[in-house]
Amino acid sequence: MRSVIGQEVSARPTPGNPETATPGVRILYRDEHLVAVDKPPGLLVHRTRLAAEEDDALLQRLRDALGRRVYAVHRLDRPTSGLVLFGLTPEAGRRLSLLFEARRVDKRYLAVVRGWVGTPQDPAGVIDYPLADAPDLPLRPALTEYRSLARVELPHAVGRYRTSRYSLLELAPHTGRTHQIRRHLHHILHPIVGDTTHGEGRHNRLFRDHYGCERLLLHAASLAFAHPYTGAPLRIQAPPDAQWQALMAQLGWA
Numbered sequence: 326m327r328s329v330i331g332q333e334v335s336a337r338p339t340p341g342n343p344e345t346a347t348p349g350v351r352i353l354y355r356d357e358h359l360v361a362v363d364k365p366p367g368l369l370v371h372r373t374r375l376a377a378e379e380d381d382a383l384l385q386r387l388r389d390a391l392g393r394r395v396y397a398v399h400r401l402d403r404p405t406s407g408l409v410l411f412g413l414t415p416e417a418g419r420r421l422s423l424l425f426e427a428r429r430v431d432k433r434y435l436a437v438v439r440g441w442v443g444t445p446q447d448p449a450g451v452i453d454y455p456l457a458d459a460p461d462l463p464l465r466p467a468l469t470e471y472r473s474l475a476r477v478e479l480p481h482a483v484g485r486y487r488t489s490r491y492s493l494l495e496l497a498p499h500t501g502r503t504h505q506i507r508r509h510l511h512h513i514l515h516p517i518v519g520d521t522t523h524g525e526g527r528h529n530r531l532f533r534d535h536y537g538c539e540r541l542l543l544h545a546a547s548l549a550f551a552h553p554y555t556g557a558p559l560r561i562q563a564p565p566d567a568q569w570q571a572l573m574a575q576l577g578w579a
Contacts, residue, residue, distance in 0.1 A: 358417040370400040407545025408563035420553035431549040437542035438515040448473040456502040
């Protein structure tokens, strides 16, 4: 399997408007059919009616950086950072979308969660818990695998406990329900640090007050799939950004 890790690529002025420089876009992989980029936390993948006041989105940044249209084939939640894939033509976008719909894309995430998940002898597990994509829609099957990579106990009191415990997880969702990873981890009582919707405010405050961390600690780290035109296996990786890595060092996970 070919594996690629991205490097910083500077955006260029939008063609036809040379006085307007577009924001930098970190391109992880690009060929004639597709492009993968690293989304920073807090940025929309594309504009939506739910955030009608927001005029900045990854799709528009990438379009302006490349000087051409791009086609979104999946998305990340706004607070989630990491790898997002786009088609460079409508046909490429369609082929990539079909791979996601057929669950032929291996997706891997990193997350920092409350508590110790699993044991050193048994660090992996599966969350099999149906979810509805909206309150008025029926429950549908939802499956997420997890593996505990590291754990730490911090000398900070949270609630009635004198210390607090956290785990670093690798997660592989096999379905694509709304907020699936975040809701699944909330369901097993190990919410993601920084999750203001499905998380625990006391732990979010601890990381904000002691580590200056005001983001959701969920990162889309890699995608693996067969190239939609050549069939060659391809794995694209998005190393966590400097802020994430600095926090991991503070937790002793460097």
